[in-house]
Amino acid sequence: MSLTLAAASLTRGKRRLLDRISLTLAQGEQAALIGPSGAGKSSLISLAATLAAPSNGYVSLLGEDPWRLGARARRALRARIACVWQTPPLPARQRVIHAVAAGRLGQSGTLAALARLVLPRDGAAIEQTLARVELAHKLWVRSDTLSGGERQRVGVARALYQAGELVLADEPVSALDPYLAAQTVRVLCEDARARGASLLMSLHSVELALAHFPRIIALRDGRVAFDLPSAEVDAARLAALYEGEQTAAAPLASPPATLLPARC
């Protein structure tokens, strides 16, 4: 199994974000995660990405329990899991080549990785990866000159470059226009299929989910509302799932830049 959650819960303070979730994702399987805002999609992804440990229950990734591993082994496990984030975590002044190269930090030595900041390597491969999200011409550009959609696609390129056995994506196309969104989801799906990797992607757009994924997992209020082949998802279920939904905009993090010229 690529991913197994067994009665996994996640709480933050008094809030229960995920409530005894159980599901599995087989090797090579692809599934979309849908549900209204606040249903727990991002929480589930972060649980699967080992950014959070379950408060209760059990998580297994690529056959291992990350929280029973030592730090070194957990790092090795993490290197095999690629993630795409809704707000791409790209430092403003970092150039795209480094932002993409950062996908393989788990696979190279520390010194080699630091040296690459000074003398970039593997430019051809990174450029090819960027070409898959139509950004080949941005290789040497600074991240803060990119549009929101371009940044999101650089985030996708980083995950492609990492080539994980398990690919997790949290609303990876929220900032893209419909054409590019479909294109990008297709690239992620084809890449995973070609390498036999598993893919779990949360999507705001039900249409994209139904169009590209054979399996739909729906969350509501931190629980699995349904987990069905996409052919069996009908309008009634979706209406029930999204009842009372209000769209919330995702905040974009921007680093603070304050200067205190102090002279004493």
Added chain:
Amino acid sequence: MLNPVHDPLFARRAWHGAGLAVLLALCVAATGFDPRLLADPATLASLAGFTAQFWPPALGGTLLAEVAGATVTTLACATLGLALAILIGAPAAYFGCRTLGEAALSDTRTPPVAAAAGALLRGTLVAMRAVPEVVWALLFVRAIGLGTLPAVLALGVAYGGMLGKVYAEILESQPPEFSRALGAAGAGRLVRLAYGVLPGALPELISYTVYRFECAIRASALMGLVGAGGLGLLLDNSLKMMNGAETATLLIAFLLLVAAADATSRLARRALATPRGTAALALTFTTAVLASLWQLDALWQGGVANLDALARFAAEFWPPDVSAPLWATLAEALWQTLAMSVLGTLLAVLVAVALALPAAGELGVLLQLAARALLALLRGIPDLVWAMLAVLALGLGPAAGVLALALHTSGVLGRLFAETLQNTPPECRQALAAAGAGRATAFAYGVLPQVLPQWLAYTLYRWENNIRSASVLGIVGAGGVGGALFFALSLFQMPTAATLIVAMVMLSWLAEMASARLRAQLG
């Protein structure tokens, strides 16, 4: 597969790197700073001999009484110096503030006489604050001679220049509508200030004044190094006589004073939040001023300057010495000052980065506390005092100045760097960690690009500051143009001193411009 690729920025970076290396080599050559000296057994032995006396600190009754007295004197000087600075700065800001003028009311051009007067006022303020406090103190000690009055005047003049500028900026930053509306209704300048501008500006004005008070206390404690009374005088004596136990006591007293100033400043800022607190603050300050006058009054009896002497003294500076032998001395001294500031700042950056990581909590709570304490100690002791200690370790000369600047600046930058780290959003690094990156690589790829511009900006600001510091360290024998100035003033060679002061101010002005340009390029 993993071949190096052609980086379009590579050539530029290589040039920058090479330029920096050459600059570094030049600075090392100019200052004679050799880090190996610090590990030299003879150096270590002499340093150990001195610092071994630090424990236990001298706690004799007479010394403690002297320290207490000097602390009171230091506080009194700071209070009166600030009061004088307000008396100078507030009117200067009132007359210098552009948005209060008649011209700003009707968007007409300022009449030439008023414009010239404004330019003259601003120029005077620039000159007042461009000369470091310690140099002012040195000048007033020569002009007036005895006691604490030179310290008060020095603080008053230097800080008067700063307050005048900053007050005017604060007034000008207020929305002009109220003032204009009042002006349209026929209100005069003072009324426009009182009803249109002051209500909005007051909190900021007071807050900045409180900050200056904190600085004044630190500066006042140093005035004694040039003979102007207070704690610095005792410290100067103890260090000169190499009395380690007394030095330790005085350093502790100094650190306590700085900590108290810090706490007072924080308390005062909190008091500003309420009208009652503000009133209490005003009352406290007035009381402090009166108490300080009462305290220092006795010291000034008969030791008061007269206008004639001051004027005669000022006249001696004209015309400045422009003879050939001085130019050679000057060029060397200025280059040495510049080299000290550059090398000291660069070394400080290395130490600051090394300490900022633990201080930001990167390496656990225990190391965080230790790093914070170390940073507080490093920045709590002023560079001038570090210089006196560094002279012991490295001997006289610019190398000691480099070490002193590096030590103090690493404390300042370390804290700022750590704050930047703590204010950096963690997402980038977390994402890299989730992809299996190690701590070092996640830091280098996820955090460093975010903090680097800010760190560089801080470093440049601090370098500007260090140019000014480097130009006074010579007073205690640590190289740079200050030594020549001290020499000239001791021998009453005022024309030479005039040239040196002008050169000093020009250097710091050029550094400010260079730094501003570099910072603009960073943006």
Added chain:
Amino acid sequence: MMKARILLAGVFASAAFAVHADGVLRVTAIPDESPTELQRKFAPLGEYLSRELGMKVEFVPVTDYAAVVSALTADQVDLAWLGGFTFVQANTRGKVVPLVQREEDTRFTSRYIAGTQSKINKMADLKGKTFAFGSVSSTSGHLMPRYFLQKQGIKPETAFRQVGYSGAHDATVAWVASGKVDAGVLNASVWDKLNEAGKIDPAKVKVIGSTPPFYDYNWTVRASLQPALQKRIRTAFLALDPARPEHKAILELQRATRFVPTKAANYAGIESAAREAGLLK
């Protein structure tokens, strides 16, 4: 009110404020030794003067040579113990009257010293070493040694690796003993005193040379002091008799056998040396 008074007084007050309370003689001294030592040295002399003159005597400690010159020429103090060079400075900057000097001051010398670890045994070894003078304004700690060094062709700024100013004679010894500098120079009188008091570790510091004799210290008053009082002060100093035990103690603290009258002309040599050394322009 008070604030206005003092701040105005401080900056703008006229000579009226510089006149001192009657019956107080304000005395100061160049800080050629540590302040505690200066106070200790002056205490019995102050009591003696107070008795002889019938007025209160107040000692004003100063940490800076030049400040003493400023204070005396600005009429802020009445009587000051000056070095030869500081006297010349005061004499060229204002109106002052030299009264008396120690007999020893008519043929004063300075000692060149070196740290035992510095491998300096004679004056010629000084080249390329670090060297400390006392105060910049000191006669025996800076001016005359510099003058004689330059006569021997040793220009301090180029011959020594680094030149420093310790500020005071005893500080110079402390600097050399600690290894902060390789060598230095100080006045012979202070050297002898420290030696007698056992404050010098012969394992650490040694004498490597001496200067020829020159005129040094004196007691000087501001010229505006009432002539009668000037005369009484001079008489009081001259009356100090080594044969009388109570006077002997005072003289010993001053390291004087007795006081002799002096005049400005005695210091013409110092003045020309200062001009030649480039310290007076």
